[in-house]
Amino acid sequence: MPWHWCNASSTRLENQSTLDLKDLLGALCRQITEGMGAENVSIEVDVPSRVVTGSIAVAIALFTVEVLTSIFKHAFPGQRHGVIRVTMTETGDGKLRLGIADDGSGFEEGQATKSVGSRLIKIFGLQLGGVAQVRSVAGEGAVVELIFPDPALSPPVAASV
Secondary structure, eight states: HHHHHHHHHHHHHHHSSEEHHHHHHHHHHHHHHHHHHTEEEEEEEEOOOEEEHHHHHHHHHHHHHHHHHHHHHHTSGGGOEEEEEEEEOOOOOOOEEEEEEEEEOOTTSSSSGSSSEEEEEEHHEEEHHHHEEEEEEETTTEEEEEEEETTTTTTOOOOOO
């Protein structure tokens, strides 16, 4: 379901001149949660209203889809109950922080750096001129953060990947 969403929706997103991240991420999180059939996991989205270009919205959506897919796949084995929190805040230095955290099973340090998903997360961050970080403690969940230039304060990023 998540990659199906990406294929069907990324072109629509790019063709829109602007999108509100609050609406986009709220809808995306709901759709992925429903698509995964994860009644054991609740998702909380705390993203302020922030209008961005379609190309920025696509990169943020792809990042979010990849992270959420990984969480649903690995963090809550055996129908374990849990919470995923998606937040966006200003860092105070002209950047934004998109954080996606779960209280799932977590993993040992270095375990995720070898996966295809981990590489994709880093690439989507680079597309925004940002840096993605993953932190986890086995048994305590994980946090994936993307810190990137605030599009409202900087010209569009044209990264070559």
